[in-house]
Amino acid sequence: MRKIILAGIGLLLILGALYGAKLLVDSKNKPKPVKEKVIKTVITDTVINSNIKIVVPANGNLVAKQRLEIYAEVQGIFKAGNKLFKPGQEYKRGEALIRMDASEHYASVQSAKSNLYNSIASIMPDLRLDFPDVFEKWQNYLSGFDISKTTPKLPEMTSDKENYFITGRGIVTSYYNVKNLEQRLTKYTITAPFSGILTEALVTEGSLIRSGQKLGEFINPSIYEMEVAISKTYSSLLRVGEPVALNNLENTESYIGKVSRINGSVDATTQTVTAYIEVKHANLKEGMYLEANLDAKEEQDAYEMDRNLLQDGNQVFVVNNNVLELINVTPVYFSDSKVVIKGIPNNTVVLKKSVPGAYSGMRVKSANN
Template sequence: MNNFDINKRVPPLPETDSEKEKYFITGRGIISDYYSIRNLEERLGKYTIVAPFDGILTEALVTRGTLIRQGQKLGEFIDPSVYELEVSVAKKFSDLLKVGEKVALANLDETENYTGVISRINARVDQETQTIEVFIKVQGEDIREGMFLQAMIDARDEENAIEIPRELLVDRSKVYVVRDSVLDLVTVKPVYFGKNTVVIKGLENGEQMLSSNVPGAYSGMLVTIQKENGSTKSDMP
């Protein structure tokens, strides 16, 4: 009793020296009260949440005295010194990405550039989009929670390929080229689809193709080639 401190956890019960002493303590309800207090201490310990890192509270959804339900979100706590960018990468490039690989990042206005590192790669493939989530760790003084960043990941080198506007691609696998002043629709192999461009293979070196989409174009249409500012442009006669 002299060693009992109400501000600390209840210490272990002393060992009994005899059966008579054990029955006496049990009959007084001391053992049952002891384990009831220990159970309350364990429950109280679960109400104390310790973050695994130093940071700041960005969102608080409850206040002191609020009744908390199981699974309820309490708020959001972040580490402002390091952030993670989540991007979706096509499944066919998944075997080319590695944890620890550096990634070039930029804001949407492309006025600020950053360098990130791939920290995690999700092993699950999204069934709807057939993409894999890749998490990139990035640091920067002017980076804020919720910012949009674009990532340039070096996935694979493609030889004998060319990047063209997506509007020039017909039926997702064909493009118009000019042969002897006549349009010809040839089949190509798209290897990467970007936001506004597509990388294709299958064209011969030196072949001339349309620089812009021609309304009503068809295979066999006669065209004339004009040069503007060093570029080649195909127009209808």
């Protein structure tokens, strides 16, 4: 009896082991749970082709359009004036910038004038006897001769005899010597050719000024020019007088200028053309660095998008039935952040922001829906 019970227990254990093994095998054959695909949400835009203005960026420093480097043509002591010769000092047109002591040269001018007067006076008796018809005009010239004023022009000589007589007495030579000295006398005073401001002063009152010495710089602060280099590709599209948008580096201030001049030659090294932009504004100063945006041309039936959306230089992603597809396009202009392209049909849905890991055939969902 005992043997029968033990045999039954052993059989039950064997059957239990077999059933457990079967359950274990069946559990391994269960299908793995399928992960649900994540569909990315993208920002899209609908293409409407239009006329896109090609804006060429450029930059440069402002330089006063009217500027004067002041140099001395004579030597003398710098005399003090009504205004100090210092940077920042303003002067009106015709106002004296620098006066030099010209007393020695002035005495030479007066001496030369006196010699001219005496030379003419000495020939008056001969003119009365030999040239009575011209005596009166020379007499009037002497009567109007004022040694303290600018020497008047000599009377016009109407005959060869008169010309030979006057020239032979050295009067014409004396006259031009006097005019030369008078002209040099004016160089002892340097006047402002336009209203402006002194930006550099290299001499002070009382110092000795030498001929050829640079004395300072004077500018007109009301109008400036900016020199910019433009690619020769767009140089033929620029026109003198076209408006130009300008702004500072911080983009806190903007100005409107215009193209004033365009150089006719191309720089052989950089293959660029120099254009000059004229701008007026009370806040501008010489030397300021500005950025310019020049309207070069207008591209017909084009679309502008972020440059990082362009794939392999000539493809972009479009969304077709919530699936990304690549289409070929034709880029026509690149800027730092944008690209102008042609070849996208109207009403095509394209990506507006780049999608990391995007590929053709990828399922997406538009955030615009």
